[in-house]
Amino acid sequence: MNDKTKGNRFMDYLRRERMPTIFCAGCGNGIVINTFFNAMEMAELNLDNITMVSGIGCSSRIPGYIKCDSLHTTHGRPIAFATGVKLANPEMDVVVFSGDGDAAAIGGNHLIHGARRNINLTVICINNSIYGMTGGQISPTSPKGSFGSTAPYGALETPFDLAELVSAAGATYVARWTTAHPLQLSNAIKKGLQNKGFSFIEVVSQCPTYFGRKNKMRSPVDMMKWMKEQSIVKRKADKMTEEELEGKLIVGDFADRSRPEFSESLCELVNQKCQEGSPEAIKSAYKIKL
Amino acid sequence: MIKMDEDLCKGCNICTEFCPRKVYEQSKELDKKGVHLPVPVNEEKCKKCNLCALMCPDQAITVEGNEE
Ligand code: SF4
Ligand code: SF4
Ligand code: SF4
Numbered sequence: 001m002n003d004k005t006k007g008n009r010f011m012d013y014l015r016r017e018r019m020p021t022i023f024c025a026g027c028g029n030g031i032v033i034n035t036f037f038n039a040m041e042m043a044e045l046n047l048d049n050i051t052m053v054s055g056i057g058c059s060s061r062i063p064g065y066i067k068c069d070s071l072h073t074t075h076g077r078p079i080a081f082a083t084g085v086k087l088a089n090p091e092m093d094v095v096v097f098s099g100d101g102d103a104a105a106i107g108g109n110h111l112i113h114g115a116r117r118n119i120n121l122t123v124i125c126i127n128n129s130i131y132g133m134t135g136g137q138i139s140p141t142s143p144k145g146s147f148g149s150t151a152p153y154g155a156l157e158t159p160f161d162l163a164e165l166v167s168a169a170g171a172t173y174v175a176r177w178t179t180a181h182p183l184q185l186s187n188a189i190k191k192g193l194q195n196k197g198f199s200f201i202e203v204v205s206q207c208p209t210y211f212g213r214k215n216k217m218r219s220p221v222d223m224m225k226w227m228k229e230q231s232i233v234k235r236k237a238d239k240m241t242e243e244e245l246e247g248k249l250i251v252g253d254f255a256d257r258s259r260p261e262f263s264e265s266l267c268e269l270v271n272q273k274c275q276e277g278s279p280e281a282i283k284s285a286y287k288i289k290l
Numbered sequence: 291m292i293k294m295d296e297d298l299c300k301g302c303n304i305c306t307e308f309c310p311r312k313v314y315e316q317s318k319e320l321d322k323k324g325v326h327l328p329v330p331v332n333e334e335k336c337k338k339c340n341l342c343a344l345m346c347p348d349q350a351i352t353v354e355g356n357e358e
Contacts, residue, residue, distance in 0.1 A: 007293070007295070007352050008295070008343065008349045008350070008351065008352050009340070009343050009344075009352070010343075010349055011349060014349065019298060019348075019349070020297070020298050020300065020348055021348065023347065023348075024300075025300035025301055025302040025325075026300070026302030026303070026304060026347060027347055028347065029347065030346070030347025030348050030349070031304075031344075031345055031347050033347075033349075034343075034344050034345070034346070034347075034349070035344065038344060179345075180308075182341070182344045182345050183344075186344075219302075219303065220302050220303070220304060221302070221303050221304060221306075221307045224304065224307075224308075225307075
């Protein structure tokens with residue numbers, strides 16, 4: 001795979017002139033970049049046919065380093081923009097990079113409705129359990145009792161279980177892994193890219209700068225070891241009680257099923273109406289007498 | 291052959307910790323950026339599994355040759 005002139009395995013896909021990245025040392029975002037490329041190669045997709053869409057946050061800066069078409073959009077809205085891209089050109093492979101704050105707080109509604117529609121997008125949500133870019137505020141996925149700059153006495157709230165949430169909302173492929181599982185994560189992203197429908201891959205990731213520092217896990221290595229130790233695969237977890245699962249991270253596939261995909265259904269409808277000569281549904285709105 | 295791009299490495303130590311063959315060791319000295327660079331001191335043990343290159347968040351590692 002590597003010849004002498006090539007250098008790093010993934011460098012050809014990256015905008016070398018912009019590197020090193022802005023991410024802190026040991027931030028999980030860089031690992032997600034690698035696993036994405038690994039998955040893209042396994043799924044035999046071409047970067048030229050991929051459009052990346054992101055919102056706001058540290059992880060949303062990822063597309064800016066990658067040699068493909070990309071949109072860096074407004075906070076929480078990447079799925080809405082990505083829906084537009086997909087419907088304008090259903091042939092495109094549309095990938096969303098988002099964080100827990102972006103996807104689950106301000107963008108929570110777009111997330112569940114994207115899943116409900118089952119539109120063919122691959123959403124990679126890098127969940128570091130905190131707002132990194134803005135200084136360590138508690139996010140909707142911060143574990144109960146964890147510390148942040150807005151929770152000096154520990155978070156009181158119960159966090160969202162994103163994989164369960166998006167699965168319940170109707171996504172056809174949902175998985176959760178951590179940055180300490182790069183091979184399983186690559187495989188899940190591959191499945192997400194191949195799935196014709198809404199795919200959601202939650203990556204539990206480390207933000208050593210804020211989450212780590214505020215929660216007494218100073219190094220990225222400490223955080224990754226912790227994630228690995230807390231992880232338990234879904235198959236096993238399904239047989240355990242709630243008490244046994246307290247504080248555990250459930251990883252694996254949460255949904256893998258099929259149902260009609262939105263952009264395809266829409267194209268079919270448009271085709272059918274155009275063949276009939278009169279797009280009745282559109283006209284009728286004008287015909288109605290008020 | 292393992293090559294390390296010193297301009298890209300941020301010294302996070304993920305490679306040192308997660309290489310299954312313990313090929314890397316953190317250098318004692320700081321480099322010009324103030325980073326303890328990893329050094330592949332046990333390179334002869336490397337199985338070329340490429341896990342370090344997959345996990346390095348800063349794309350600093352190149353492992354040449356195929357898996358043995
Ligand atoms: S603040 Fe946290 S999430 Fe943001 S780049 Fe630094 S480590 Fe990564
Ligand atoms: S290729 Fe594998 S064995 Fe060799 S240094 Fe990297 S992680 Fe270690
Ligand atoms: S994982 Fe990469 S950035 Fe981190 S110490 Fe190793 S070579 Fe440097």
